[in-house]
Amino acid sequence: MTARGSSESRAVAIAVVSTFVVLAAIVVVVTQSPGWDEFKAYFLNWGYYSDSFEEIARAFLVNVKIFLVVEAIVLVTALLMAILRSLPGPVFFPIRALAVVYVDFFRGVPTILVILMLGQGIPALQLSWLPTDQIFWASVALVLVYTAYVSEVYRAGIESVHPSQEAAARSLGLTRTQALRHVVVPQAVRRVIPPLLNDFIGLQKDTALVSVLGIVEVLRQTQIDQAATFNGTYYLVAATLFVLITIPLARFTDWLVARDRRRQQAGRLA
Amino acid sequence: MSTTPALELEGVHKSFGKLEVLRGIDLTLAEHEVVCLIGASGSGKSTLLRCVNVLEPIDAGRIVVAGEEVTGRGVDVNRIRREIGIVFQSYNLFPHMSVLENVTLAPRKARGLSRSVANGEAETLLARFGLADKRDEYPDRLSGGQQQRVAIVRALAMQPSLLLLDEITSALDPELVAEVLDVIRELATGGMTMLIATHEMSFARDVAHRVCFLDAGQILEEGPPEAIFGSPREERTQQFLQRIVAAGRM
Numbered sequence: 001m002t003a004r005g006s007s008e009s010r011a012v013a014i015a016v017v018s019t020f021v022v023l024a025a026i027v028v029v030v031t032q033s034p035g036w037d038e039f040k041a042y043f044l045n046w047g048y049y050s051d052s053f054e055e056i057a058r059a060f061l062v063n064v065k066i067f068l069v070v071e072a073i074v075l076v077t078a079l080l081m082a083i084l085r086s087l088p089g090p091v092f093f094p095i096r097a098l099a100v101v102y103v104d105f106f107r108g109v110p111t112i113l114v115i116l117m118l119g120q121g122i123p124a125l126q127l128s129w130l131p132t133d134q135i136f137w138a139s140v141a142l143v144l145v146y147t148a149y150v151s152e153v154y155r156a157g158i159e160s161v162h163p164s165q166e167a168a169a170r171s172l173g174l175t176r177t178q179a180l181r182h183v184v185v186p187q188a189v190r191r192v193i194p195p196l197l198n199d200f201i202g203l204q205k206d207t208a209l210v211s212v213l214g215i216v217e218v219l220r221q222t223q224i225d226q227a228a229t230f231n232g233t234y235y236l237v238a239a240t241l242f243v244l245i246t247i248p249l250a251r252f253t254d255w256l257v258a259r260d261r262r263r264q265q266a267g268r269l270a
Numbered sequence: 271m272s273t274t275p276a277l278e279l280e281g282v283h284k285s286f287g288k289l290e291v292l293r294g295i296d297l298t299l300a301e302h303e304v305v306c307l308i309g310a311s312g313s314g315k316s317t318l319l320r321c322v323n324v325l326e327p328i329d330a331g332r333i334v335v336a337g338e339e340v341t342g343r344g345v346d347v348n349r350i351r352r353e354i355g356i357v358f359q360s361y362n363l364f365p366h367m368s369v370l371e372n373v374t375l376a377p378r379k380a381r382g383l384s385r386s387v388a389n390g391e392a393e394t395l396l397a398r399f400g401l402a403d404k405r406d407e408y409p410d411r412l413s414g415g416q417q418q419r420v421a422i423v424r425a426l427a428m429q430p431s432l433l434l435l436d437e438i439t440s441a442l443d444p445e446l447v448a449e450v451l452d453v454i455r456e457l458a459t460g461g462m463t464m465l466i467a468t469h470e471m472s473f474a475r476d477v478a479h480r481v482c483f484l485d486a487g488q489i490l491e492e493g494p495p496e497a498i499f500g501s502p503r504e505e506r507t508q509q510f511l512q513r514i515v516a517a518g519r520m
Contacts, residue, residue, distance in 0.1 A: 067457035168362035172325055172428055173352035182375055186366050 048233040052225055056234060059221035060241045063207040066135065066217070070142045070207075071200055077143065078150035079189075083180065085151065099151075106148035112209045112245050115141040119213040138210035146203050153195045157188030190260075197253040201246050208242075219241075274337045275433050276301045277322065282331035284314075284321055291317045293487035295331070299432075302461040306474035308497075309484035310344040310510060315467035316359075318433045318484070321427075322465065323356045336431055352380055355425030356434040359441050361417045363409040363424070369396070373424045381428065397425045399453055413444030422453055431455065437464040439473075440481040451477075471514055475499050483507045 030036065084092075085099040106114065118141040123132045131137075161184050169179035211219040218241060222234040277299040284292040291314045294423070299305055307315045320326045322333055324340055324347045333341045340350045364372050373396065374388040383391070396402050399419050409417055418438055424431060435454065439447045451473050458464065458477050468474055474481055475495040482492040493506045502508050 164358065164360060165364065167325055168358065168364070169376075170348075171325060171351055171354075171356045172424070173348050173380035174376060175348050175380075182379065183364055187364075190366065213321050229382045 007175070043232045043236060045233040047227065048225075048231050049237055052234055053237055056218060056221050056225070056237045057241060059216055060238070060261040062135070062215065062217040063204070063210075066139050066142065066207045066210065067200075067204045070139050070146065070203060073244055074142050074146045074150050074203070076105075077147045079154050079185070081147055081151035082154035082158055083185075085155055103148045103151060106145050107152075109145075111142070111145045111206055112212060114145055115209055116212055117141075118144075121211075134215050135210070136214045138213055138215060142203065142206065142210075145206075146199065149199050149202075150196060153192050153199060156190065156195075157192035158184060160191055161187045194253050194257045197249060197256070201249055201253075204246055205242060208238075274301075275299060275334075276303065276333040276336060277465065278332070279318075279322070280334075282318070282321060282333060283329045284317055284326060285329055291487055292321070292328075295487075296490060297482065297489060297492075299463060299465060301463055303479050304458045304462075304477055305480045305482060306467065306478035307465065307467045307482050308468075308469075308471065308474060308498075308510075312391045313484040314487045315484055316436050319356060319436050319465065319467055322348060322432075323354050323436060325356075331511055336347075346404040350382065352376075352428050353430055354434060355428055355430035356436065357418070357421050357425050357438050359437040361409070361414075361421045361441070363417055363421055365409050368406050368408055369401065369412075369420050372409070372420060373427050376424070377427050381471060392423070392427055395426055396420075399423055413446060413448045414442045418442065418450045419453055422450075422457075426457075431463065433462055433464045435468070437467050437469060439468070439470055469514075471499065483510065485510070507510045 030039075033039070067206070081099055081102070084095050087095060115138050118137045119134055122130060122137055123134075165183055165187065166179050169183040170176070174182070207217065208219040211217055211223070216218070216224070218238050222238045225234040226232060275298045277297070279295050279297040282292055282295040283290070287501060295314075297305070305360075307318065309315055311438075313324060317326060321328050322335070322340075328341055331341070333338055335350060335353060338350070339345070340347070358396075364375070367375065370389065370392055373392040374383075374385070377383045377388040377391065378385060381388075393402065393405065396405055399420060399422070401416065401423065404412060404416060404420070409420070412420065436455075439450050442450065447470070451470065454464070454466070455477055466474070466478070478495050481495045481498040482489045483498060483502070484490070484508075485506050491498065491502060491507045498507065499511065502511060
């Protein structure tokens with residue numbers, strides 16, 4: 001007990017000291033740099049920070065709306081895509097092939113290009129019955145790209161469920177669809193929640209890309225403010241807002257992983 | 271007296287690639303009959319059971335369950351499977367469901383029972399096999415013997431006319447084998463028609479009306495247990511049983 005206690009407190013002491021040394025080194029290097037005073041005036045202006053926070057936060061709500069809607073849709077579309085790609089047998093070959101082409105394409109093209117192509121291309125068609133709202137098409141672009149990413153996550157989960165589970169379900173007289181719905185997919189989804197949330201953190205950051213269409217969301221608002229004052233502190237405001245959203249989600253993901261591991265161990269001990 | 275056999279196999283062939291696993295199986299089970307399949311690993315016992323349940327398609331021959339050919343074209347395999355229960359060596363319980371949910375899933379979805387009726391039936395079955403207090407547990411909290419008994423109850427909840435048991439005690443610790451075999455003895459006494467692949471020779475002698483010795487995908491010898499275990503005719507059967515005795519399994 002005492003040996004273990006002292007080695008633990010030693011480890012903590014070492015961590016604290018080394019963290020302090022590293023931080024001190026960074027502070028010294030940065031503050032002693034030749035351009036430090038200009039840097040401070042350009043990026044770390046507290047007046048601009050506090051004055052602009054509310055306005056930029058309001059613009060950030062556009063990003064929040066986009067990712068909440070896109071996430072809800074992607075949860076469903078990606079699962080459908082993964083199921084289409086897992087259909088067995090030669091009859092479904094065309095469907096599987098189309099799903100593969102879709103995933104390859106939208107994972108392969110940079111997200112910003114998909115946003116530009118949809119956001120500028122579709123309104124250019126001048127089809128009156130199509131929506132012309134830029135936020136709508138930017139969201140569609142994000143749905144297309146993230147459906148491709150997240151469907152691969154789901155597919156890994158579906159393939160990780162042992163075939164004997166489906167055999168057991170089918171042997172009881174359940175149809176293929178029932179076996180998928182009640183036995184395979186629930187187990188698959190449970191296993192992929194951490195990597196799925198990881199992709200959603202990426203999606204939340206990628207909402208800043210819709211600014212290329214001129215939508216006044218957080219990045220665009222920041223650029224407008226920067227152009228008006230020639231001060232870069234606004235970037236720090238935007239970064240703060242993103243981090244406020246993504247860090248809790250990252251910790252939540254870690255907590256889910258740890259909880260699952262604890263549960264499995266508890267199960268094995270019983 | 272019923273004349274339709276519970277199960278008929280005629281010239282059943284099955285290959286995996288170039289490997290011929292079943293090479294012309296003929297076998298008939300009368301209603302209420304208990305037949306044990308014995309034989310070395312790889313002799314085709316498990317494959318035979320999986321073919322009867324249409325989990326594996328067969329290459330040639332016929333399988334007829336209660337007068338209905340299951341290997342024909344356009345047969346609703348889901349309906350056939352509701353009539354045939356199968357229990358696997360590795361239990362294959364659904365780990366994300368409680369015991370009660372494991373047992374009631376198929377009755378609710380495949381037999382169309384309401385949740386309350388399915389729960390009632392499941393609780394009766396669980397109580398009959400000493401599992402009433404486990405209804406809300408998850409499979410990974412149960413011992414192997416308890417899990418296998420739940421798997422048997424899950425199959426019985428579909429009220430099958432035929433039960434297939436695929437080496438259901440092979441994955442169990444020795445001290446847990448008896449509780450599972452007791453369940454099967456009780457089912458045999460109750461008149462359940464069963465086709466059982468097993469390595470438990472004393473159990474086979476005890477419970478089976480007929481024993482079939484499988485060797486290299488064929489039924490080499492069959493007869494009442496006294497005959498097969500007491501005075502086997504075929505040399506391969508004698509060798510197999512001698513190895514079992516030498517291994518202390520009989």
